[in-house]
Amino acid sequence: MRAGKLVLLFLAGGLFGMGLTVSGMTDPARVIGFLDIFGAWDPALLFVMAGAVGIYGMGMLILRRFAGVKLSSAAASPIDRQLVIGATIFGVGWGLGGFCPGPALANLGALQIEALLFVPTMAIGMLLAQRFFGADRE
């Protein structure tokens, strides 16, 4: 990959990290407040989802139709047992800690002890899935 492209991907990562922090996704109390629908529910993350999904969906329509952008994995994977079990386990972990992968990495930028602990165990979990279940679907 050309150096110019890598610089742009660094900037895209930076934009992603700013989005995560500005939106409140990096604050575990806000995430758990959103997930606590039977308690003091905090709807803020619905707005994060709406903004992100809306922009990405519209943008991809335009990119695919007018710029001819093709994805190496354009066909959707089937809804199989791995997907159902994987999503179930991920949800339990997300609800337990209030971190999903992006916000956990972003909090490394503040050297939060929770992130310094969570990211290595997340890497171990990923390696286990990849090693024993060949989990490598897009």
Place this chain on the structure above:
Amino acid sequence: MLHHYTLWHALVGGILIGLASLLATALSGKIPGISGVFGRLLVPATPDKAWRSVFLFGLIGGAALSFALWQSAALFRPMRPLLIMAIAGLLVGFGTRLGGGCTSGHGVCGVGMGAKDSIAATLIFMATAMLTVFIYNRVVL
């Protein structure tokens, strides 16, 4: 103004996440879900490690920058003991790789493109996360 969190922060932050994902998709030709970008970096045989590392370093750098700039972005209220965080990390890592995505790959990109598997995965992990918080708050707390 920027120091107090409002729903505008949620919306603007979401739009930034969408734009960043769009830019990364156009440049890499891949769906830039964070669990996939990070998980494949851990596999020695992955051929395209350069853009993955650069993207994630950018993510951490961008986060560090906005933590320094805005109080509302730097707000961090830990909710769980460290042992629970370590277990949560294991489950998040394992589950996202087995299920093929996380909140960004399935939740933002897949749902944004109307992919059925991503919509199913997102509904499942939202439901089990909500159930987990419900049980934790009543049983543990």
